[in-house]
Amino acid sequence: VQAEIIAVGSELLTPSRVDTNSLYLTEQLNNLGVELITKGVIGDDRDRLAGAVRHALNRAEILILTGGLGPTEDDVTRDAVAVALDRKQAFHAEVKEAIAERFRRFGRKMADINLRQAFIIEGADILWNDHGTAPGQWIEDAGRYLMLLPGPPHEMKGLWERHCFPRLSRVVPRQVIRTLVFRVAGMGESDLDQLIAPVYKKYTNPVTTVLAAPGDVQVHLRAQCAQDQEAIALLDEVGRQIDLLLGDRIYSRNGDSMEVTMGNLLRQAGATIAVAESCTGGLLSERLTSVPGSSEYFLGGFVTYASALKADVLGVPVEVLATYGAVSKETAEAMAAGVRMRTGATFGLSVTGVAGPGTGGEQVPVGTIYIGLSDSIGTRSVHRQFAGDRTRIRQFATQYALDLLRLQLSS
Amino acid sequence: VQAEIIAVGSELLTPSRVDTNSLYLTEQLNNLGVELITKGVIGDDRDRLAGAVRHALNRAEILILTGGLGPTEDDVTRDAVAVALDRKQAFHAEVKEAIAERFRRFGRKMADINLRQAFIIEGADILWNDHGTAPGQWIEDAGRYLMLLPGPPHEMKGLWERHCFPRLSRVVPRQVIRTLVFRVAGMGESDLDQLIAPVYKKYTNPVTTVLAAPGDVQVHLRAQCAQDQEAIALLDEVGRQIDLLLGDRIYSRNGDSMEVTMGNLLRQAGATIAVAESCTGGLLSERLTSVPGSSEYFLGGFVTYASALKADVLGVPVEVLATYGAVSKETAEAMAAGVRMRTGATFGLSVTGVAGPGTGGEQVPVGTIYIGLSDSIGTRSVHRQFAGDRTRIRQFATQYALDLLRLQLSS
Numbered sequence: 009v010q011a012e013i014i015a016v017g018s019e020l021l022t023p024s025r026v027d028t029n030s031l032y033l034t035e036q037l038n039n040l041g042v043e044l045i046t047k048g049v050i051g052d053d054r055d056r057l058a059g060a061v062r063h064a065l066n067r068a069e070i071l072i073l074t075g076g077l078g079p080t081e082d083d084v085t086r087d088a089v090a091v092a093l094d095r096k097q098a099f100h101a102e103v104k105e106a107i108a109e110r111f112r113r114f115g116r117k118m119a120d121i122n123l124r125q126a127f128i129i130e131g132a133d134i135l136w137n138d139h140g141t142a143p144g145q146w147i148e149d150a151g152r153y154l155m156l157l158p159g160p161p162h163e164m165k166g167l168w169e170r171h172c173f174p175r176l177s178r179v180v181p182r183q184v185i186r187t188l189v190f191r192v193a194g195m196g197e198s199d200l201d202q203l204i205a206p207v208y209k210k211y212t213n214p215v216t217t218v219l220a221a222p223g224d225v226q227v228h229l230r231a232q233c234a235q236d237q238e239a240i241a242l243l244d245e246v247g248r249q250i251d252l253l254l255g256d257r258i259y260s261r262n263g264d265s266m267e268v269t270m271g272n273l274l275r276q277a278g279a280t281i282a283v284a285e286s287c288t289g290g291l292l293s294e295r296l297t298s299v300p301g302s303s304e305y306f307l308g309g310f311v312t313y314a315s316a317l318k319a320d321v322l323g324v325p326v327e328v329l330a331t332y333g334a335v336s337k338e339t340a341e342a343m344a345a346g347v348r349m350r351t352g353a354t355f356g357l358s359v360t361g362v363a364g365p366g367t368g369g370e371q372v373p374v375g376t377i378y379i380g381l382s383d384s385i386g387t388r389s390v391h392r393q394f395a396g397d398r399t400r401i402r403q404f405a406t407q408y409a410l411d412l413l414r415l416q417l418s419s
Numbered sequence: 420v421q422a423e424i425i426a427v428g429s430e431l432l433t434p435s436r437v438d439t440n441s442l443y444l445t446e447q448l449n450n451l452g453v454e455l456i457t458k459g460v461i462g463d464d465r466d467r468l469a470g471a472v473r474h475a476l477n478r479a480e481i482l483i484l485t486g487g488l489g490p491t492e493d494d495v496t497r498d499a500v501a502v503a504l505d506r507k508q509a510f511h512a513e514v515k516e517a518i519a520e521r522f523r524r525f526g527r528k529m530a531d532i533n534l535r536q537a538f539i540i541e542g543a544d545i546l547w548n549d550h551g552t553a554p555g556q557w558i559e560d561a562g563r564y565l566m567l568l569p570g571p572p573h574e575m576k577g578l579w580e581r582h583c584f585p586r587l588s589r590v591v592p593r594q595v596i597r598t599l600v601f602r603v604a605g606m607g608e609s610d611l612d613q614l615i616a617p618v619y620k621k622y623t624n625p626v627t628t629v630l631a632a633p634g635d636v637q638v639h640l641r642a643q644c645a646q647d648q649e650a651i652a653l654l655d656e657v658g659r660q661i662d663l664l665l666g667d668r669i670y671s672r673n674g675d676s677m678e679v680t681m682g683n684l685l686r687q688a689g690a691t692i693a694v695a696e697s698c699t700g701g702l703l704s705e706r707l708t709s710v711p712g713s714s715e716y717f718l719g720g721f722v723t724y725a726s727a728l729k730a731d732v733l734g735v736p737v738e739v740l741a742t743y744g745a746v747s748k749e750t751a752e753a754m755a756a757g758v759r760m761r762t763g764a765t766f767g768l769s770v771t772g773v774a775g776p777g778t779g780g781e782q783v784p785v786g787t788i789y790i791g792l793s794d795s796i797g798t799r800s801v802h803r804q805f806a807g808d809r810t811r812i813r814q815f816a817t818q819y820a821l822d823l824l825r826l827q828l829s830s
Contacts, residue, residue: 021455023446024630024639026437035434044432045467048459056456056478063474067467198552201491202530209492217463218491219430220571228430283722289708290701293722297700300776300809308728311694311704311720313713317762321719321732351728365711395525396550397573398711 009180010045011037012068014060016076016085017159018051029074029157029164036168040176041183041232042070052076057088061154065092069152070176075159077142079121085156086145090129093149097127103134107141132156135171139163146175153179183232186239188214188247189263190227192254193411200225200254207249214242222400223407224266259414266410267295267302273417274305279354281413283309284322284347286334287363287377292406307351312343322346335360335372340389344380355416356382359409363401377405381412420591421456422448423479425471427487427496428570429462440485440568440575447579451587452594452643453481463487468499472565476503480563481587486570488553490532496567497538497556504560506541510534514545518552543567546582550574557586564590594643597650599625599658600674601638603665604822611636611665618660625653633811634818635677670825677821678706678713684828685716690765692824693718695733695758697745698774698788700724703817718762723754733757746771746783751800755791766827767793770820774812788816792823 013034015027030047037044045068050057057076064071076085090097104126111118125142128134135144137158144167145156155172157164192200197220204227208216214231229246233239251258260269274281285292293309296302310321315334318324324342332338340360348356357380364374375396380389390412394404424445426438441458448455456479461468468487475482487496501508515537522529536553539545546555548569555578556567566583568575603611608631615638619627625642640657642650662669671680685692696703704720707713721732726745729735735753743749751771759767768791775785786805791798801823805815 021445021458022628023442023449024628026439026442028437031434031437034432038434044462045464046459046461046471047432048457050457051455053456059474059478060457063470067470196527198490198530198533199527202532205491205532215429217430217493288705289713289717290704290706290720290722293701294705295701297722297724298810298813302700303724306700307725308732309701309720309722309724310732311701311708311722313708313720314718314762317719321721321761350732351725393525399709400573402709 009042009070009183010068011042011070011072012045012064013047013072013074014057014064015047015049015074015159016052016057017049018082020049020075021051027074029159029161032161032165033072033074033168036173037070038185040173040180041185042176042180043232052082052084054084054088054091057084058091061089061092065149065152065154070155071152072155072157072172074157074164077125077144077156077158079119079124079141083124086127086129089145089147089154089156093129093147093154095130097129099123100126100128100134103128103143106136106143110141135167137163137167139166144171146171181234183234184236184239185230185232186236186243187231188229188243189260190247190250190254190258191260191263191266192225192227192257193223193259193266193407193414195225195257196220197225200227203253204250207253208246211242211246214246216246222396222403223411256415256418259411266407266414267299270296270410270414270417271299271302271305273414277354277417279417280305280307281355281357282307282347282351282353284343284356284358285309285311286313286318286359287361288359288402288405288409289313289363291402292357292359292409295406295410307353310347310350318343322350333371335362335376335378337378337389337391340378340380341382341387342380344382344389345387348382354383355413356380356387357409357413358382359405361401361405363398363405365398375401377401377408379405379409379412381416383416420453420481421479422453422481422483423456423475424458424483424485425468425475426458426460426485426570427463427468428460429493431460431486432462438485440570440572443572443576444483444485444579447584448481449641450596451584451591452596453587453591463493463495465495465499465502468495469502472500472503476560476563476565482563483566483568483583485568485575488536488555488567488569490530490535490552494535497540500558500565500567501540504540504558504565508538508540511537511539511545514539514554517547517554521552546578548574548578550577555582557582595645595647595650596641596643597647597654598642599640599654600671601658601661601665601669602671602674602677603636603638603668604634604670604677604818604825606636606668608636611638614664615661618664619657622653622657625657627657633807633814634822637674667826667829670822677818677825678710681707681821681825681828682710682713682716684825688765688828690828691716691718692766692768693758693762693764694720695754695767695769696720696722697724697729697770698772699770699813699816699820700774702813703768703770703820706817706821718764721758721761729754733761744782746773746787746789748789748800748802751789751791752793752798753791755793755800756798759793765794766824767791768820768824770816772812772816774809774816776809786812788812788819790816790820790823792827794827
């Protein structure tokens with residue numbers, strides 16, 4: 009079963025506003041096994057909205073409209089749906105009475121324009137609203153289901169929970185949706201896709217989606233079945249093959265972020281970490297400490313932007329800085345070893361490089377990154393070259409640094 | 420002139436993802452005097468997208484599609500638009516060559532699936548992409564303008580700025596829209612609105628919008644006129660009144676972020692800064708160093724999560740920690756003075772507190788924050804209590820810390 013959501017309101021077409029009702033409704037629909045195929049925002053224009061409603065009813069069995077049920081001329085949802093379905097509207101005295109009663113309860117008099125809210129589309133069921141004046145409407149039309157819900161989130165949710173969800177669960181064939189998420193660092197989107205596409209292309213269920221952020225590719229498998237066991241078995245069958253192909257490049261098999269994964273590994277190992285960074289400017293510390301409870305394993309971080317601090321605080325030898333430069337394999341390793349010594353942490357992790365846009369006088373190109381990792385066995389480093397702007401390079405660099413430690417911890 | 424935006428991608432139809440590209444594009448379109456009448460999200464389904472493109476072209480002169488230009492089978496935007504316009508696609512060897520060259524530059528081999536990205540719709544102009552492999556496409560069709568842009572925000576913005584905005588400004592009738600942005604830290608949204616609403620409610624042009632983020636309220640005035648001079652005069656008239664009411668609580672009068680404002684003030688003063696933080700975990704450093712060129716004034720940062728590091732690295736006296744605790748006025752001041760001494764910076768700025776959700780054993784409630792500021796004259800501190808989750812408290816704390824230094828620098 010497929011659904012579409014339309015949010016109505018010109019204010020949702022400004023640069024600063026986002027329709028959040030649809031996020032809640034998507035989750036609710038998915039819980040019913042209903043797939044959202046399209047969502048949109050339409051301004052307060054009756055004819056345009058009527059056109060969109062007609063278009064939606066050609067492709068979806070369920071259409072949810074939010075907003076546009078208020079008392080003013082701008083509120084066009086009732087009229088637009090009536091036009092689209094070619095139905096009349098009728099005035100309902102009991103709705104008017106309920107609205108008037110609500111005003112009385114708050115010691116106010118109902119304004120005449122609120123009478124518009126007492127018009128109900130022919131054949132629609134009234135969804136009584138405890139949290140506002142606008143009643144919702146439930147319409148069945150040629151085997152399709154339309155819901156008109158108010159825009160304020162608490163009113164929308166109230167009507168959804170009390171009326172729409174129970175009604176839909178009676179009419180929608182019961183379907184279970186289960187998801188499996190792999191997250192991979194250290195691999196580009198297209199390389200990864202080329203590797204796993206031969207596997208997931210064999211299946212239309214689960215549906216596989218590949219998503220990319222800097223240094224972070226997510227593979228989402230989504231199985232939809234009548235039975236829970238069936239969905240789990242399908243995910244297991246496809247997931248196992250993908251797992252074999254990607255192996256330890258997978259850092260998370262449950263959707264956890266890199267920093268959460270890292271925290272779990274450190275906690276399991278009873279290990280602690282301290283970091284030293286330059287071009288990433290605190291982002292490495294910030295990511296590690298964004299996890300609640302990170303104080304159990306995170307001892308501290310040093311953002312040694314000035315070269316003098318690298319020598320003074322981390323004990324990077326002045327000769328190393330002079331000979332190899334602040335952005336070098338040697339400096340990265342000395343930073344990692346230095347921060348480990350300084351703090352007594354199990355692991356010292358370091359990042360030095362050039363995030364750009366300027367090179368800061370370094371004789372190395374923008375995007376050059378050295379990552380150092382030090383433990384009781386020794387110290388090593390890797391070199392990477394990233395592309396993009398300052399923000400992207402900083403994200404890439406911290407992701408690869410965390411992944412280096414993850415590989416060490418899980419080996 | 421009216422526009423529609425369609426974001427393509429099944430991942431944007433999940434409960435946790437929002438299409439943010441359309442917010443940027445809406446602002447840009449508004450700057451051209453173009454009205455957004457509808458926006459929507461369509462999953463990775465060629466025929467459904469083709470239907471939506473046809474529907475959109477019946478109501479809007481400008482249609483912008485973002486996403487779905489990647490190399491995989493899921494990426495259906497090219498095919499869908501070709502179907503909707505009934506045009507063929509042709510392979511362009513020079514596009515293939517540019518993609519292959521991009522791979523070579525990063526020391527990688529182009530995968531075969533990337534060849535799909537070298538197909539261009541008949542009659543379309545190629546929009547060369549400096550930030551990724553997917554080229555954009557610009558199509559004119561019966562007096563309407565279609566733009567196919569990649570989904571990653573930095574790629575989309577790059578193509579928009581370089582190609583789409585200049586082309587559209589040549590074809591769209593000119594309306595001048597001018598904006599004035601005030602940014603305020605240290606004041607809640609409703610308090611601020613109550614203060615300035617009596618002023619801005621008198622005007623329908625400019626339109627005033629108040630936006631709130633943790634510790635950061637923005638007031639946007641937007642004037643739309645036929646003449647530039649007229650818009651400037653209107654903004655000046657209303658802006659002057661708001662400025663009088665808010666005074667030095669305004670940290671930016673041009674939309675600059677707090678960290679950019681701070682960088683400019685430090686550079687003007689020829690001053691340097693070093694920071695010491697605990698509960699904000701590197702976010703204070705990260706924000707200051709997110710500004711290109713920040714190495715001119717930012718010397719370094721210390722994330723002293725473990726108490727021992729506060730003593731060892733920053734020289735916070737062990738008696739202070741034992742007597743007053745790590746989250747205290749005394750510790751905040753010792754951290755600020757210590758980081759200043761340690762680095763030789765003009766200013767030492769510190770944050771200590773409890774970001775939650777647990778209290779970490781501290782005898783103070785979640786959301787308690789102490790901020791210390793030290794310079795050659797002396798050291799002082801402020802205490803704040805914030806509400807919200809870990810992320811929010813960390814944002815509030817860094818914002819108030821930066822604002823404290825800003826007030827000192829601008830006094």
